[in-house]
Amino acid sequence: MIVYLGGEAEVRIFEDVVHKIRRRKRYRIEKLDSILRKSRVKTEVNIIASARRCGVPTPIVLDVDGYTIIMERIKGTPLKEIMNEELSREVGRLTAKLHRKGIIHGDITPMNLIYKDGRVYFIDFGLSFYDDRIEPKGVDVHIYFESLKAYFENWIDLKEAFISGYREYEKAEEVLKRAAEIEERGRYVERRMM
Template identity: 50%
Template sequence: MYLTSGAEATVKVEDGMVIKERVPKNYRLKELDERIRKERTKAEARLLSEARRAGVPTPIIYDIDNSTIKMQYLDGTALKFVIDENLSEQVGILVAELHMAGIIHGDLTTSNLILFNDRIYMIDFGLSFFDSSTEARGVDVHVLFQTFESTHRDHDKLIEAFCRGYRQEFKQADEVLERVKEIEKRGRYA
């Protein structure tokens, strides 16, 4: 059963596992394409594991093979369908833990947060990277706030709740949240 198919990868459930496979790009030389897909797959698996070590619930990785990751299937609900202030505050704590570990998710949306067995899991680290800069952290949080604003009615309350959780856990939270405001202003005048 296919869960999704995007520009970079297909994701399906097989034998109770999620299988994420990076698709070949015919416009690249075959050897280069294979190397890029393999490197990106290894990087994603490494970032998933690092996030888990930092205390952020992520799917368990069972196997990595060239351009394929086999991992735990989380039969939960995307946060976009159930988010409330309490869950948003928990997301703030998780993002703080991720950022303290020097990891930027790169695609923080309520579709990439799964509620499973009363825990929030982060998924899809395909755009993730290591960076401890205020700018990268600010962009990460800005993407989430944009998601709140575009898809959730009580977005102001969700943002406030996120900030509570983020500040509770992360000493540099105010610096990052100030940067988010700067990033929003840049977008308005671009």
């Protein structure tokens, strides 16, 4: 078993399944904490199912037990290890499908994308939520672009490939414009802090 501790959950990876356990936040009132964790587990499971229904490969949720989601383990390769333009274009197509249904992943990075049997799987919907506004979709895209910059020398080519796939979404131009505005906001803050 492999264990990862994140800010929101403990992830236990077994041979064929993954247990994602929402951990208690000691600074919160216990009853409120319990309500929030159960709500977030329910939301995450619902969004994973919605993503699958709109054609985005995700792990299959096998069971939910209190604060724990038990799902299939996707035994593939993280995109961080094999990223190329074709895969980034597919990430763009799949992100377009999510956004068309109002699903915001919240953490689209090459470590949360797994390649297996010719398909790109989206994993870790722990920060996901529903929202039809342009701003959260722009943030989703911006996070992906920033992760490309952090991991890959050819990030500009990968970004352009993503954009070509993402343009399948009817509101792509609005979202891409907003992602560029978000990047500019970050640059403005950086300049002001210097």
